[in-house]
Amino acid sequence: MHIYIGKRILQAIPVVLLVTLITFSLVHLMPGDPAVIMAGEDASRETVEMMRRAMGLDQPIHLQYWDWLSGVFTGDLGTSLRDHRSVLPTIIQRLPATIHLVIASFIVNFVIGIPIGIISSIKQNTFIDGFARIFALLGISLPNFWLGLMLMFLFSHNLQWLPASGAGTIYHLIMPAIALGTASAGLITRLTRSSMLEVVRQDYIRTARSKGLGERAVIYKHALKNAMLPVVTIFGLQIASGLGGSVIVESVFGYPGIGRLMFNRLLMRDFPMITGNLLVFAFLFILINLVTDIFYGVLDPRIRYD
């Protein structure tokens, strides 16, 4: 087990370095001069030059990367070009809102997805199964921003049950969480269903039945545990797609998380904030994936000997 975890962590190191390289190069390719933005559009050439030296932008590119990288690993992601605040504290301040949103959408996913998937597999090829499959496909097919707007139109503009934008209460979370979680719920329904159908054909299920266990025990004690393995593996991917989707959904609902922060700063060309956000998104993903892999290894011993 320790070897397995060690191997996974070692594999993550080059990925982390590549991620920093991609982020750095991408933001450097963006049009606009950080020194000009920092000094102000109407600053004199001397001021801009001074600013450029102060920011280390006169250094060769690999030295700039090195400086920035050593900052990254000490937690210094630089200063915003727009509000001159430190990047990392700004992101950390916004992070909880997005985490709440992603968790809420996860509740939507799993609370809807897993039970429907199970029922659909137990009642395979019945009316209920057909209905569940259409529900799942529909969920995957609805663009999240459109679903968000439709919910807003119905529940805020017409019925006036829920606030159309902002954050702070649980009511603010409902619509963004549904908009963000529906596609994943569809995906998880499908995955649970196909995984259950696969598992119930296995020998050990036949054994469980033939030794006289009740159907309920067979499904919930034997089949479900094994069928959940593939569902666990896409945990990480779902969180990542939730983080990605947060950019869109937060912008639809004016929700103050890091998705909207990232998007606004992208439009403002606030380079340090963009790099910071990209890194936080990618590092979160790598971390979540690492945890999922290890968790998966714990759940399924076969994986460790891969």
Next chain:
Amino acid sequence: MADQQKKSPEIRKSKSFQADAIRRLKKNPMGIIGLIIIIIFIFLATFGRFITPHDPFEMNVPRHHEEPSLEYPLGTDNFGRCVLSRIIFGARISILVGLTVIFFRMLIGIPVGLVSGYYGGIVESILMRITDAVIAFPGIILALAIMAVRGQGLENVILALSVTGWTTYARLVRSEVLSLREREYVQAAKGVGFHNLKVMLRHILPNCLASIIVYSTMTIAVVIIAEASLSFLGLGAAARDATWGTQMSMERDYLRYAWWGVTFPGAAIAIVVLGFNLFGDALRDVLDPRLKD
């Protein structure tokens, strides 16, 4: 299947396979519905210009935000343009972006997967770590960053969505190659002394095609949504391109009084995406031998 392929790679396989595939597709009503949606979509994309009830770009400001009526079946937008005509017009761009992006993703992802799966070792390690690094960024966020570098426009949308999404092809093809490269016919081809490139392209790649086709059908749907998302956020296609996403982006502020401006382009996306998903599902049932009856 492996033996059949060695004897006569094309003729015998495709004939029986096609007949079998069509037979099983016919038994799948959802797949047929999906196919019909796709055919209508492609028809509108191809001939839409000739059948729009109005000029999709003709402005008629005094008649802005008119409710759906006989003259304007889906209403008018903020500039008095016919929403239905604009949706029909937008189909062309959606399919164009969808197909082009898939093509470029394959162009990057398939060679990466083939090479890393076939050679293994250090080559595989390097290519797979690069793949992991690209996957680490949520696709839409990386695409947005690339759009910020390159600016609005369809070519840039295609570029942004291509360089972010090839990773799944790479992983898919790699995992197929890993299981295929030990097969007898691959070993035989190698033993005969065929060039590695020939073994990969002639003996391994054709056996990955089924998964690639199924995955691509589903991915067109994902790409259409991604393009719409970028355009909706204002960092995608330019306003003059009139994609479904830009139409929604321009109308979202008027949702409260003119719901049709946002609702119908979004519904068009949802229907087309559903079509590709339904058809993709059916294709998987047809092409995946494990589910053969």
